[in-house]
Amino acid sequence: MEVKIADANVRQARAAIRTGYDRPGSKLKPYIRLAAASTSTKGGRIRAGSPGYPQYYTADLDGTRYEAGIGCSWVINRKSQLYLDYEYAKAQDYKRPWAINFGYRSTW
Known part of the structure; x- marks a missing residue:
């Protein structure tokens, strides 16, 4: 089988809000996130x-x-943190019932 994919341009705009609770003296910071993204494609014929x-x-x-x-x-510490979160996403033609993100954040 032969597969060829033409060039494509994809543009995405995304707006999100995140809010959480900072309990004084606690190192754990729970939060929730909501977002909406709009995607536009041109080309990419397969x-x-x-x-x-x-x-x-x-x-x-x-x-x-x-x-x-x-x-x-x-x-x-003041400049480093670890995070773990669960994410759900839905669009007109698909649903992603779960995604797990784990990472390290460093600020300077």
């Missing part, structure tokens, strides 16, 4: 199939996606 019998597809990623998440960060 040609796949056997020689002489090609099939053509165009990825349609245009639309709005909504996200919600809940998590907690652990403050190591």
Whole structure:
């Protein structure tokens, strides 16, 4: 099978809000997040199939996606923290029921 993908341009705008609770003296900081993202695509035609019998597809990623998440960060010191959160996302044509994010954040 031969697959060829044409060049594509994808633009995404995203707005999010995060709010949490800082209990004095606690190193754990719980939070929630809400976001909306808009995606616009141009190009990206896909040609796949056997020689002489090609099939053509165009990825349609245009639309709005909504996200919600809940998590907690652990403050190591003033400039470092670890975080763990769960995220749910939904768009018109798909649903991502879960994503787990774990990371380290450093500020200077």
